[in-house]
Amino acid sequence: MRIAVYPGSFDPPTVGHLDIIQRAAKLCDTLIVVCMVNPRKKSSLFPPGERVEMLRLITAGIPNVEVDSADILLADYAKLKGAAVVVKGLRAMSDFEMEFQMALLNRKLNAELDTVFLTAAENCQYLSSGAVKEIGALGGNISEFVPGEILERVKGVLGYGQRGC
Ligand code: ADP
16 A cells, blocks of 8 residues: 655645645555644644645545644654655745755655655646735735635635725
């Protein structure tokens, strides 16, 4: 049984994340999407429980996807779950150096663990959770960036109702 984990902050999940999830799910028996909780980071928009709920909503139609959260090292989490593969999305402009370092570190910490990179879809290269938060905070249109199932919820937290947009 090939188990893969797809870790991230998912604050909030975007269509870029969903694209990676859909493609990665085809490459393994079980894909665990894991919302990594960094206890030292206090600046998230959504609490971990809500991010997990949103991930469950947008992946409900993909039978081999599980959603979880974790506040331990990814290398240890993967070992705990019997996963030998970490999936990462790679955007051309922003991700390579950091992800390369993380992949090497994770393999140092858990020799059984390999990282597989899926290139971001062309129309998601520029998309990040941070961009959604910035555009949303100023009342811009985020409907193309956030999966439909969670759009209203994300807009609510970003304060759209209050601004009448
Ligand atoms: P963000 O960088 O948007 O805050 P995360 O930290 O939650 O997102 O990222 C989790 C994983 O998803 C990382 O591997 C990241 O490279 C990937 N990812 C994030 N946004 C996209 C996107 N638009 N397209 C493809 N992969 C993405």
